[in-house]
Amino acid sequence: MFSTNIINNKFGQPDVYGAINMPVYRTAAFEYPDSESIAAAFQYRYDQHTYSRISNPTIQHFESKIKAASGAESVMALASGMAAISGAFLTIARTGDNIVASPHLFGNTFSFLRNTLAEFGIEARFVNTDNLDEITAAIDGNTCAFFTEIITNPNLEIANLPEISQILKERHVPMIVDTTLVPWCGFDARACGIDIEVVSTTKFVSGGASSVGGVIADYGTFDWRNNRKLAQMPKPKGISRFMFRLRSEIARNLGACLSPDNAFLQAAGAETLALRYERMSETAYRLAQHLSSNPNIVHVNYPELDSSPYKTLSDRLFTGHPGAMLTISLADKGACYRFMDKLKVIRRATNLFDNKSLAIHPESTIYGTFSPELKALAGVAPALIRISTGLEEAADLIEDIEQALGNG
Numbered sequence: 001m002f003s004t005n006i007i008n009n010k011f012g013q014p015d016v017y018g019a020i021n022m023p024v025y026r027t028a029a030f031e032y033p034d035s036e037s038i039a040a041a042f043q044y045r046y047d048q049h050t051y052s053r054i055s056n057p058t059i060q061h062f063e064s065k066i067k068a069a070s071g072a073e074s075v076m077a078l079a080s081g082m083a084a085i086s087g088a089f090l091t092i093a094r095t096g097d098n099i100v101a102s103p104h105l106f107g108n109t110f111s112f113l114r115n116t117l118a119e120f121g122i123e124a125r126f127v128n129t130d131n132l133d134e135i136t137a138a139i140d141g142n143t144c145a146f147f148t149e150i151i152t153n154p155n156l157e158i159a160n161l162p163e164i165s166q167i168l169k170e171r172h173v174p175m176i177v178d179t180t181l182v183p184w185c186g187f188d189a190r191a192c193g194i195d196i197e198v199v200s201t202t203k204f205v206s207g208g209a210s211s212v213g214g215v216i217a218d219y220g221t222f223d224w225r226n227n228r229k230l231a232q233m234p235k236p237k238g239i240s241r242f243m244f245r246l247r248s249e250i251a252r253n254l255g256a257c258l259s260p261d262n263a264f265l266q267a268a269g270a271e272t273l274a275l276r277y278e279r280m281s282e283t284a285y286r287l288a289q290h291l292s293s294n295p296n297i298v299h300v301n302y303p304e305l306d307s308s309p310y311k312t313l314s315d316r317l318f319t320g321h322p323g324a325m326l327t328i329s330l331a332d333k334g335a336c337y338r339f340m341d342k343l344k345v346i347r348r349a350t351n352l353f354d355n356k357s358l359a360i361h362p363e364s365t366i367y368g369t370f371s372p373e374l375k376a377l378a379g380v381a382p383a384l385i386r387i388s389t390g391l392e393e394a395a396d397l398i399e400d401i402e403q404a405l406g407n408g
């Protein structure tokens with residue numbers, strides 16, 4: 001059903017030529033026959049398009065594919081994963097609020113919460129998400145959200161979302177989760193208690209790193225009358241206060257819209273998502289298992305390994321293997337650089353879940369401009385290599401890693 005639903009979702013309007021793929025509407029504006037009808041289209045009519053910063057048929061079609069994939073109540077696509085993350089928080093947070101979050105996050109997300117939002121008087125309260133008492137103690141009357149990544153990048157930690165959700169529900173705090181590392185065919189967002197999802201669709205969805213994009217999915221599960229900023233908003237029919245404010249104010253004012261061309265590429269990628277995910281995550285598991293016994297590697301981290309403290313949670317929350325990212329720890333930073341420089345098949349590049357396998361040394365790149373204190377807070381170790389497995393044969397990747405470690 002998962003792939004069938006994504007592949008067969010209907011166009012908003014039947015195509016006059018019977019095109020089987022939604023065409024790219026490469027236009028900035030849409031014209032109307034008279035003043036009445038263009039005025040009506042500006043009254044938050046989501047089935048009509050006026051200007052492509054606000055909405056566009058190709059982008060809307062991509063959104064409807066993600067709605068079919070996720071089962072969310074509503075979905076908005078934006079220019080990037082960071083546009084989705086910043087858009088979601090700017091929709092709900094106001095000066096004086098705080099966000100209770102894991103500090104072990106993708107570098108720009110960490111920086112957005114810790115630095116950018118701080119400028120607006122919004123505090124990031126970093127907690128150990130393994131410690132439910134710490135989460136409970138951090139929440140107060142000004143907490144506007146709890147936030148983490150479904151599997152943290154690059155430390156591969158998994159928070160017990162169903163249990164955290166109970167704590168949040170009792171305190172009327174929404175759960176926002178970045179689910180970039182596991183697509184919708186791999187877990188059940190509602191069962192985890194996720195209210196709002198933010199995703200970098202650049203990764204699994206785009207299909208071969210074709211383009212940058214992001215989505216915000218609203219499961220319609222949170223009562224936004226409990227949010228100080230949204231409580232005053234009207235509740236339009238069929239859309240939450242959150243999505244209404246995001247679409248009608250925040251997204252159009254910030255202007256980080258997805259381009260129709262990228263929406264086309266990402267819609268095409270979404271159709272092969274499950275197939276690629278299964279293969280890539282199977283390869284990650286095989287690599288993790290195989291490399292665990294390699295004497296040149298100090299530690300292999302992958303949530304499904306018995307050595308991971310998150311194995312039980314991983315088995316419970318995810319169907320199939322938990323994603324296509326693993327990390328290896330070597331003796332020190334020098335050993336990491338030597339290993340990276342000898343790779344022949346795996347590319348030295350940032351990004352995740354390209355068709356091509358990728359390796360990066362996070363401490364000197366994604367977190368390279370962080371102070372030593374911030375690196376420690378974000379939990380990035382100098383001897384860690386992150387590997388994203390692509391669609392190559394697992395045996396070729398193992399051979400490449402072993403020769404780069406010097407024992408191939």
Ligand SMILES: Cc1ncc(COP(=O)(O)O)c(C=O)c1O
Pocket residue numbers: 080081082083106108109149153178180181199200201202212213214351352
């Ligand atoms: C977990 C996670 N979230 C968000 C992002 C940001 O996504 P984008 O690069 O599409 O803005 C990334 C990028 O690597 C990521 O790994």
